[in-house]
Amino acid sequence: MTLFSKRSRSGLALVALALGVSLTATACSAGGGGSEGGGDGGGASYDIAFLPKSLGNPYFEASDAAGKSAVEGFGGTFKEVGPTEATADGQVTYINTLTQQSVDAIVLSANDPNALCDALGEARDAGVAVVTFDSDVDPECRDIYVSASNAELIAKKQVDLIAEQIGGEGQIAILSASANATNQNAWIAEMETYLDSEYPDIELVDTVYGNDDDQTSFDKTEALLSTYPDLKGIISPTTVGIAAAARYLSTSDFKGEVALTGLGTPNDMREYVENGTVTSFALWNPEDLGILAAFAAKAMIDGDITGEEGDTFEVEGLSTDKTSYEVGADGVVTLGDPFVFTADNIDDFDF
């Protein structure tokens, strides 16, 4: 009984304390907010936030790191935020947060073409420039889309690579990222068209989804190989997927028997190219993509471009010699052709 009343007294004290602090705190924050708001207004700053599909994906780590040095190179402030899982609702909460923080530009790779639109609309209403890269949202929901290449070139390159490796005939399957990834689905549609017209002897038997998760992709690869005993090749147009598939193949009986290609990073794929699991794969340079997206954001902030077709802007520090880019139809800026990595050139790259 004594214990109970003692507890209730301390409870009362806690509530009183909380109320007291809350009153002072409200007064404080009201005053503080006003003065800080005034400080933020001055000067042309480049406060740019990169929002990848999810944190911890090495591909986005490479492009965001390059984006960071580009942003800091032109005197801006960079930050990278994002959800741990590649979900649209996770990205929405971060877009809302960045809107609250009044950043100057959001550079994002979208997990869903529509689900982010409303949040991006609020951001743009608040004066935030929205640049998508790698994976787009609906064109009316952003200002600029920085595309690595175009869907047709990427799809053709991967189909040509697998056709070359399996001798132009047999069953193949696709190991994609998530079922709603805009870019993946666009490439897969192009691959299907191109396969039908150019390689009638190659049969696409299945498309499976590893959700850009290493373990899921690994398991899906195993499932593909047990479902289709005659499978001759796998295309995985996602860096997480191809690395997991390569790891599975390299330790299985299918090593050297089942061909694997797709889009991967040299650091992920190096050991599998060296041990003969993978002959060749493709990718653009994600560092260049991050740099181009950063400069597109800068050009938006400066008012050099508005997303209209024909606008041009300057870029520095790309691995190629190109320094000027033009905005194409629908506000799309294209980096260039995918690049093919083989045993001969893989050691020239480190990302």
Add this chain to the structure above:
Amino acid sequence: MTRTLEKTTTPEAPSLAHRLRALLFGRSAAIIALLVVVWIIASVSVENFNTPNTLYFLILDVFPVLLIALPMTFIIITGEIDLSVASMVGLSSVTIGALFQAGVPVPVAIVIALIVGLAGGAVNGFLVTTIGLPSLAVTIGSLALYRGIAVGILGTTAITGFPEMFGDLVKDRLFGRGTAIPGILIVFIVLAIIAIVLLHATSIGRSTYAIGLNKEASLFSGIDAGRLKFWFFVASGVVSALAGAFWTLRYDSARGDNAMGLELVVVAAVLVGGVSIFGGRGSLVGVIAGVLVIGALRSALRLADVSSDVINVATGLLLVVSVIVPSIISAVTGFAERRRAAAAAS
């Protein structure tokens, strides 16, 4: 265990003063105090936290969790659990999307989704109460089943392009742009009041606690535990389907993988809110505060540019601490009481 037994066998009803004191200084009060503390610290130290917009986004973000936490509280107090709720959100979303695509008007599609939710909840309830299987096993099964059906129906596609008025309906603010409260919150407030009255002021509520505290005793006092639990699972299915409708319209995106993993967020919020995972204890006020604590904490940390890995760790720690601390307190109190009793006896 001895304490819970004492409670059920206490003959006289607790006095109003006693109940008021328990309400003010019990576990819910601690959670509300925690919410106030988190809010104050965030307001003082995180720029842009104490703004109408942050509160607005916070409410929209936690809205599905708030909804589903209501029936989940009843279920966990009876000593059961429903892990299929997030899969039901996905199934509801897909139902609405597929029907909308087939030309069914959105309100009709939502009603059908709610019926699907009712059916899904009834399946869970039937397996748990009539067949007598453990709810953990049943709902892990239906978690996979409902998600599987959801992803199976729409396959790889997302249905979008719902009429704008429905999106506005779930997102529009109650008193204009500068304010914080989305109108949809009224739906939650109505449901919350019904749930609070049901749990804290009716015989259904008393029976709910009795089932969780002591199954055998509740059986002997004539409570039909099976029937109550069955309806709680049905309610859980319907409310999850309602959350699915909200999710679909808010993001204008009906997808099989919507709300993946949300069941853990809901269970975590209910436990942080002071409901015992062993059943028999907890209040809805505490649970609502628990949802808001987690929401506010995550929102503040995001605004403070804390990485999402760290945010997950912080949320996990909060959950672990909130489950462990009451056990430690009751162990310490039990020890002190035993010592006092021993001293009095000697």
